[in-house]
Amino acid sequence: MDANQLLELVKRYQENREFITNEETAKMALVVPFIRLLGYDPNIPREVRLEYAAEFTQGDGKRLPDRMDFAIFDQTGTKPLMVIETKPLGTDLQAKAQQLARYIAQMAELHFGIITDGCHYLFFGDLENPNQMDREPFFSFSLEDTKTDWTKVAKFLTKFSREAFNADTLITDAENSRYRQSMINRLATALKSPAEDEGFMRWLTEEVYKGKRTVAVMNRLGEVAREAIEPALLRVMGDDFLDKLKARIHRLREAGDEPVEGTQNVIKTDAAKPPEEKKEPQSEEKPRAAIETTQEELDLYGLVRDICGKNGINPEEILHRDTANYFNISYRKPTKWFLRLFSSGKRKSVVTWVPAEDAKRLVSGFVVEEAPAAFGASRVYIDNVAQMWALTSLILRSLELSKTSKDEPTAPETAAPNAEPPPAATVS
Structure with missing residues (x-):
């Protein structure tokens, strides 16, 4: 079959x-x-x-x-x-x-x-x-x-x-199959509300926190766990996962079905109702953003190529790759990215592999902060892509770090749609 x-x-x-x-x-x-x-x-x-x-x-x-x-x-x-x-x-x-x-x-x-x-x-x-x-x-x-x-x-x-x-x-x-479905259900429940699953929190924090586990401490760790889940999932969702997802969406389109995220082959009891009686709940989720490369992103790519060309780097080796959430610029292959543009949020920003403290020394007049590990090392806020010339030293340093790295960067190539990198989480 x-x-x-x-x-x-x-x-x-x-x-x-x-x-x-x-x-x-x-x-x-x-x-x-x-x-x-x-x-x-x-x-x-x-x-x-x-x-x-x-x-x-x-x-x-x-x-x-x-x-x-x-x-x-x-x-x-x-x-x-x-x-x-x-x-x-x-x-x-x-x-x-x-x-x-x-x-x-x-x-x-x-x-x-x-x-x-x-x-x-x-x-x-x-x-x-x-x-x-x-x-x-x-x-x-x-x-x-x-x-x-x-x-x-x-x-x-x-x-x-x-x-x-x-x-x-x-x-x-x-x-x-039954064990797998039970694990999916338990994982989904734990990831949605980690603080409510005592066993999950005990496993997650046993090597992280060695102090006394008071109610206040566990509430605090529960909030930190919730903030850690998204970056962890993004790290897991590498190119292989995305390629399989794209292939599945392509198969569904060929079959005439609309692609819908998630597959669950165990149906609930009330799913066996006639079509005319079945009432689908109104989804509160926003539709996944379409990938559309803008002129602004292409202008950024052109400026970065010019910067590289003027500094002895073959511009033909500078590549770009668009995603639903950010615009990637890489060296020789897509996974060797060194610059990411986030332009869908309230403020434009670029993310690099340069640590935040080093980035602050390389640029002046810009707001620089540490980026979440799932996205890169540092983030710089900009008003427009023309300002990239002022970030030449930062761009070249990030490219150098990408070129000399023994392992490919581990940050994911895509992120959740319509989500710019959140500020780094802090625990007081």
Whole structure:
């Protein structure tokens, strides 16, 4: 299975969802094609059995037949691999998953069940206790979720295919998927409000602060932790991360979807509602700024090239690279930057690799301060780019530091949109 095949299923759903008015239509229009994508043939009873029946023992001891829409077997036709239950489009799937639990409980070799309305697919297993279905799905996806990375979904679903299905490795993969999602949730919570997570703060500060941990001290450290998170994330988000993000956005655009940041393949219980009933909350986030190279930035680049050329440096080796947040000027390759222009804030500034105290000695008549480590070493405020001639010594020194550095500078090539470097944090 590949992403393009899943995108065909997405297209089928989008073109026909207004006509999918009952469970049977959902089965034929979406679930049967999904089963075929996994490599199983619904027309071969050895592999796929419709309305598969097994007896379910009630609390009073009576045994009643219980039917599952699809049961998928191994190539011998004797061992059940997974069962699929279909509900009408818009059903609260989590609330209806108990039927899967009964099947997993009464079939010793069965470990996986899927419940779907044709659009949303929830994967359950017995990862915590054998033949006792977990309360939460270990994986899920939705055909109407524009945030979905279909390449990742296809890669995961391939493990459930006819050719690749292996219960032992799937259990491990399913456990890893659940652990991963739990880690994502915990990390996201901790990074949003570090001071509220006592365990996270204990780990974060154990090698940083050795004194007595009073309430006042922990409140102070919590604020410092909050200020440290953004620079740390920016340092992690290097060129490789950005290249992968750009590739993903390109794939989404080719598929006709709007790129949306973040991918989460576990959907919430209330996500399984019909499109007309689903109310999306109004996002308070501003749209990501488009990268647009301005004439001012090009003028800056031209001035810096002239300054370098007049000081024995080949101007052809001076490069520029624009980002959503600042304009980079580098030597020979983009990661060897030596000057950054921030022009979207209230005041223009340039950032260099020259330490702030040295920068103050190299320029006069300008406001100079230390820059956050995530952006560089020093920041100089300017009124216009023509003033760059007055910063010649600073520019050449920053270029020298960039050229002679054994390692490439570690500051990230991009930053959060619409955010100029914040003042350096201080702790009193």
